[in-house]
Amino acid sequence: MTTLRLFLRSPAAIVGLVLFLIVLAMAASAGWLFPKDPLSLAGRPLIWPFQNPRFPLGTDNSGRDIAAQIFHGARYSLLIGLVATVIAIGIGILIGAIAGYYGGWTDNILMRVTEAFQTLPNFLLLLMLVAVFGSTITTVTIAIGIVSWPAPARLTRAEFLSLREREFVQAGRTLGLKDARLIFGEILPNALPPVIVYASIVMAVAILLESALAFLKLSDPNIASWGNLIGLGRDVLRVQWYVSAIPGVAILLTVLAVSLVGQGLNDALNPRLKGR
Amino acid sequence: MSELLGLRSVSVRLPPNADRPYALENVSLSLGRNEILCVVGESGSGKSMAASAVMQLLPANVTIDAGEILLEGRNLCAFSDAEMRQVRGARIAMIFQEPMTSLNPLLTIGDQIGEMFRIHTGLGRDEIHARVQDLLKEVRIPDPERAAAAFPHELSGGQRQRAMIAMALALDPSVLIADEPTTALDVTTQAQILALIRDLQKRKGTAVLFITHDFGVVAEIADRVAVMQHGRLVEEGRTEEVLKAPKHPYTRQLIAAVPPLKAPPPRPISPETILGIENVSKTYASGGFLGRGRRVTKAVDGVTLSLPKGATLGIVGESGSGKSTLARCLVRLIEPDAGAIRLAGRDLVGLSREEMRAARRHIQMVFQDPFGSLNPRRTAGQLVAQGMIVNGTPKAAALNRAKALFEMVGLDAASTERYPHEFSGGQRQRIGLARALALEPDVLVADEPVSALDVSVQAQVLRLLAELRQRLGLSLVFITHDLRVAAQVCDLVAVMKDGVVVEQGPVGAVFGSPRHAYTQALVAAIPGRDFALAD
Numbered sequence: 011m012t013t014l015r016l017f018l019r020s021p022a023a024i025v026g027l028v029l030f031l032i033v034l035a036m037a038a039s040a041g042w043l044f045p046k047d048p049l050s051l052a053g054r055p056l057i058w059p060f061q062n063p064r065f066p067l068g069t070d071n072s073g074r075d076i077a078a079q080i081f082h083g084a085r086y087s088l089l090i091g092l093v094a095t096v097i098a099i100g101i102g103i104l105i106g107a108i109a110g111y112y113g114g115w116t117d118n119i120l121m122r123v124t125e126a127f128q129t130l131p132n133f134l135l136l137l138m139l140v141a142v143f144g145s146t147i148t149t150v151t152i153a154i155g156i157v158s159w160p161a162p163a164r165l166t167r168a169e170f171l172s173l174r175e176r177e178f179v180q181a182g183r184t185l186g187l188k189d190a191r192l193i194f195g196e197i198l199p200n201a202l203p204p205v206i207v208y209a210s211i212v213m214a215v216a217i218l219l220e221s222a223l224a225f226l227k228l229s230d231p232n233i234a235s236w237g238n239l240i241g242l243g244r245d246v247l248r249v250q251w252y253v254s255a256i257p258g259v260a261i262l263l264t265v266l267a268v269s270l271v272g273q274g275l276n277d278a279l280n281p282r283l284k285g286r
Numbered sequence: 287m288s289e290l291l292g293l294r295s296v297s298v299r300l301p302p303n304a305d306r307p308y309a310l311e312n313v314s315l316s317l318g319r320n321e322i323l324c325v326v327g328e329s330g331s332g333k334s335m336a337a338s339a340v341m342q343l344l345p346a347n348v349t350i351d352a353g354e355i356l357l358e359g360r361n362l363c364a365f366s367d368a369e370m371r372q373v374r375g376a377r378i379a380m381i382f383q384e385p386m387t388s389l390n391p392l393l394t395i396g397d398q399i400g401e402m403f404r405i406h407t408g409l410g411r412d413e414i415h416a417r418v419q420d421l422l423k424e425v426r427i428p429d430p431e432r433a434a435a436a437f438p439h440e441l442s443g444g445q446r447q448r449a450m451i452a453m454a455l456a457l458d459p460s461v462l463i464a465d466e467p468t469t470a471l472d473v474t475t476q477a478q479i480l481a482l483i484r485d486l487q488k489r490k491g492t493a494v495l496f497i498t499h500d501f502g503v504v505a506e507i508a509d510r511v512a513v514m515q516h517g518r519l520v521e522e523g524r525t526e527e528v529l530k531a532p533k534h535p536y537t538r539q540l541i542a543a544v545p546p547l548k549a550p551p552p553r554p555i556s557p558e559t560i561l562g563i564e565n566v567s568k569t570y571a572s573g574g575f576l577g578r579g580r581r582v583t584k585a586v587d588g589v590t591l592s593l594p595k596g597a598t599l600g601i602v603g604e605s606g607s608g609k610s611t612l613a614r615c616l617v618r619l620i621e622p623d624a625g626a627i628r629l630a631g632r633d634l635v636g637l638s639r640e641e642m643r644a645a646r647r648h649i650q651m652v653f654q655d656p657f658g659s660l661n662p663r664r665t666a667g668q669l670v671a672q673g674m675i676v677n678g679t680p681k682a683a684a685l686n687r688a689k690a691l692f693e694m695v696g697l698d699a700a701s702t703e704r705y706p707h708e709f710s711g712g713q714r715q716r717i718g719l720a721r722a723l724a725l726e727p728d729v730l731v732a733d734e735p736v737s738a739l740d741v742s743v744q745a746q747v748l749r750l751l752a753e754l755r756q757r758l759g760l761s762l763v764f765i766t767h768d769l770r771v772a773a774q775v776c777d778l779v780a781v782m783k784d785g786v787v788v789e790q791g792p793v794g795a796v797f798g799s800p801r802h803a804y805t806q807a808l809v810a811a812i813p814g815r816d817f818a819l820a821d
Binding site: 176177178180181182183184185186187188191196199200 | 614617619643644646647650651653654655658659660661662663672673676677718721722725
């Protein structure tokens, strides 16, 4: 409860939360406001925004409603961001916890693997995964999760390295607790706050990665994601720039919202800032 | 006595969410030329806040509400920041508890002392170098040339504190504020630093405001003493008078809580051995590549001891003597390299991980740090019940038993629902004790269980420990650096130095007439020994 109060004390965090709730509301209301398939042809192509009341945000080069695509796109962006983050944080925590807790050879091997992943530019790795496994929304999401785990793993490991030496962990060991119980029951809850904060960054990056893939027309073409719309607008970028700009702004605001929420969480969960 | 530094009814206000409105309330103190005034009190008494107030270095949100602080008749509270900077370091200097954190790790000692001259004077390089050498000689650092070129981590704790003192004295300040300067040091080093401060004070005529929690140190060094409690000054007077005939009940209580060095009459000791430590060794190797340049440290080197049933075996020594490593070897938190640990005849060292996990309930541990040894995310009841649940007690029964244990260690059974941070340090140590006792162990290993506690709380916990030992027939291994505590608690005592037991025997004999030179040095270094013996 105090965490919530601290969180709400920061104006930036409130702005972020409000923006995030708006995106969430867009995703929730998409099916109700725009019941038709957002990828179906709706009218004349390339109508500028605010010209035809039927299409408040205009239409793209194939005559599809941009507003409908933005609302439905919110669903895909949030879904991809959320699932990819869960995958990345899950793998990261598991590897980081095991490496940090056991140390020694286990740590050496796991960290070398992590570094191997980190040295490859993650977008290139993502391209490779998509090239090999195809670009359906499922594979794209999993691929984004797979390229994003090294940073959370390192963070978890660092937390574990300092926490495993603490006396309460040793006390648990003298009581006869098993390793799994010590890792997940005793240490992890204490290691979690910075990882949760970092999850917001992972989520923002995941949304951006999907957009970047879509911009290169390598994401799932059968969904109305924001990235796909940007990729489509690329062909008419010099004249009808709004086709790319509108989803661009949507992505910008969503990523901003997620980062601000993360920042607010960081301030609220960081005990050193408490009482400031 | 002519006054140099004076506090006149100073009140320091804390931010609104603090546990009390004032850190200092109406405090008046007077420090004369050429004297050492000890401000003594327990944690939270406001003694350090008084030092910060004099330096005008109070934390943000904390303000001086009323009163004035006079340095040679001029009110420091009215000084601007620029004027205060002229005072700090030059007129009033300060030394702190932990010299490692007060020194910049990236600069050599010589550079850091020289900085004082570069900031406050216009001396040239050679002149500064010569002055630094003089200062280092004055604080009797061995090999001053090398010390000046050394980085903080290359010096020992005692040498670092000497360097800090040299830095503080660089500009011949008229007042030196020492905030617990020897608390982080070993007892023999502490004795040397206290002698040094006393000696420098005599030679230079500096007035010293010495902040401490330790009445032994007070007896050793102070001309006058001021006792603080909850931000108020409760008693002030000449040291002999306050120590011999304290007027205020709080002072009396504090002095009574200091354990005397003389051991109580010995208790009968059972002939039966419950824990046998045979030739236990633990070696750490660090650094080195392919066997070259490897440093090998023998943390514990062939220690053989035995703990009779129902008795308390004290293991005393300074930091780095291997006493904590030995304690952790006993419960196999650290794997010993060699030797045997026989608990009721059964060697624990040979056990597999699975067997050891089952055997752990017979030998339990109490840790030093009452903050670090309890998982902040579990309630006190869960913490105590945890061990029983792991060992097969149903959850509800375990939680009930936790309540009974809470009452046994003098805590309210209703407080099992609370989290560790809601308890005080002494209460947390009681929780730690309840957790260890929950499994009904035969042997309890206590690693410095009272050294993080204030002296009056320490006395309470020691009393509880003695009572439980009697009632439950516990056998205890008690690790401590504090010989006074050891004298009161232990039946037998072993003195460790560099991983080796140099002397062992009944506590009265070892402390009363120590045979080994190191034990003699340890006993001689205890601050205020005569004061305690006279009591």
